[in-house]
Amino acid sequence: MRQLNAIAVVGASLAGLRAVQALRREGFDGTITLIGAERHLPYNRPPLSKSMLKGDDEVTLPGAEELGDQWLKGRHAIRLNASERRLTLDDGSEVHYDGLVIATGASPRRLPEHPEGVHTLRTVEDSRALRAELAAGPSSVVVIGGGFIGGEVASTARSLGLPVILVDASPYPMKNVLGTEAARWLARHHEDNGVELVSETRVTGFEGTGRVTGVRLSNGRTLPADLVIAGMGVVPNTEWLEGSGLMVSDGVVCDNRLFAMGTADVVAAGDVARWPHSLYGGALIRVEHWSNANDQGGIAALNLLAGPENAKPFADLPSFATHVHGARIQTAGLPHLADTSRVVAGSPEEDRFAVAFAKDGVLVGAVAVNAPKELIRVKRAIVAGDRLDALA
Ligand SMILES: Cc1cc2nc3c(=O)[nH]c(=O)nc-3n(C[C@H](O)[C@H](O)[C@H](O)COP(=O)(O)OP(=O)(O)OC[C@H]3O[C@@H](n4cnc5c(N)ncnc54)[C@H](O)[C@@H]3O)c2cc1C
Known part of the structure; x- marks a missing residue:
């Protein structure tokens, strides 16, 4: 582990929280400054379009209570000077860091x-x-x-x-x-x-x-x-990075270890990060799902601590679930990259089925409707690099 004394995390939601937790778990005892535009403790967004609309206010994100008051709430970072390792906040104050985690998520179009x-x-x-x-x-x-x-x-x-x-x-x-x-x-x-x-x-x-x-x-x-x-999709929150010196194009462009391209002291995680995924030939992807932000926040922070030479690539398979009129729809991988697909279990007529997707014969994605075990099966095959024609 290299010696860092002051880490700033911008964005106090899922990815930002997981970054702070990972730093502390790893024994980082320097200063962490967490800057969050919202006034609440980090909370779970998935219930906002589900149970909360029906009257259930429960949106607790486990671990958020550990933050106590150790964060700047209701504060926007409005500028970054990456070469001088300096953030400017909306009250005019400045935060100096020697390591930075960008976790500013996305906003509705x-x-x-x-x-x-x-x-x-x-x-x-x-x-x-x-x-x-x-x-x-x-x-x-x-x-x-x-x-x-x-x-x-x-x-x-x-x-x-x-x-x-x-x-x-x-x-x-x-x-x-x-x-x-x-x-x-x-x-x-x-x-x-x-x-x-x-x-x-x-x-x-x-x-x-x-x-x-x-x-x-x-x-x-x-x-x-x-x-x-x-509900027309989201755009990554990167406007504050204009003129920062970081590469920004539909998100913060990172290398495969989540370091902002060309830097050794800035990482990005969650909805705002765009990085090359090894399962997809190094294609740059940005993922707007809970499990991605949950996993990436911690890994990005640990990579920041470790330094680029000792950092690990992030290659988790994107996955997502939604419930619509009582049906459970799950996806894994990136079905949109496929040139072929096949129903590998059940059928649409019986409202229970799974579809596997392949590019050049190799599995790249899966979709399951009311078929969670089938999703797991295809997911394993994707990670193993299997071909569609080998899937029963
Ligand atoms: C209604 C809804 C339902 C969802 N349902 C699902 C689901 O069922 N399954 C699923 O997988 N995913 C779901 N998601 C997506 C999931 O919630 C996101 O992928 C996840 O919240 C991303 O976390 P994040 O920390 O990267 O970004 P965000 O949660 O967007 O958090 C970013 C934080 O950074 C703050 N911020 C932005 N700019 C600045 C700045 N300049 N300075 C300081 N702070 C800043 C923002 O205010 C925000 O608090 C849902 C999202 C929504 C909105």
Whole structure:
């Protein structure tokens, strides 16, 4: 382990918390300055689009209580000077470090105008505000984007008995993530559960002065809406790194050990990090899932302590799970890289199946619907570098 005396962690959520815990567990006894824009202890985001919308406020992230008061809450880092190892915060103060962990996550993509009644969902405050609107019993709910957040919110709104229209740009929601077979099943599953799907259509703007009354579509139609949830993906929080000297392109570009490219004293982790994954021929990937941030935060911090020569590559398989209208959908690896796929267990008709994905014959991803054991089986085969035709 090399000698570092002061480590700064920017971003006090899942990846940032895991970084701090790993540093302390490893015996680092220097100064840790954790800087977080939110005022809460780090919390779990997955419940925000699920149980919290139904009234359950439990979002505790185990380990967060260990932080006590040892962090700067409600403070944004607004500038980084990487060559001088200096951060500037939004109150004008400066933090000097000899090691830095960047864990600033991502923020929801927004349309240029967002009138009242149009919501995005990333924070506890967002979830509470949306919950209040859902409880008021809107007469027309429009969800923009059928990704995992849009799908979960549509599912929650339906369980509350609300009418829901889901607008998505692709032929089937999540087609780019799940592949055609599972995405086609998901479209049917939404419709079977009372969601009206408007596919291959984009939202171009909103109607209503003050509060939203409608959603304008690229096909010329206008949907009536008194509540809109925009689930159009996220963008990494890197604006504060402009002029820092770090390489930023759809996230902080890192090497395979999570060091910001060309540096020996800055690492990145979680939704903000983009790094070359050895299972995918060194292609740069950025992963926006809980388990990635959970695992990467600790590994990035330990690599920072160890120094580049002794650091370990990060090559965990991305994985993700979501629940939509009672069905459990899981993914592993990167199905979107595939050129072939095959249903390897069950069938979409019985609402229980798994699909394996391969590129040049080699497994790269898996999707499972209500089939968790099958996901584990294919996941092992991906990690082993197996071929699709060897999979029973
Ligand atoms: C509603 C919702 C549901 C989800 N459900 C699932 C799910 O079911 N399964 C799953 O795998 N994943 C899910 N996710 C994704 C998962 O929560 C994220 O992948 C995870 O939170 C990423 O953690 P992170 O620490 O990298 O970033 P974040 O959680 O985004 O945290 C980044 C933190 O940094 C702070 N910050 C940003 N800029 C600055 C700055 N300049 N200075 C100081 N602080 C800053 C932010 O305010 C934030 O607190 C969900 C996400 C959301 C929003």
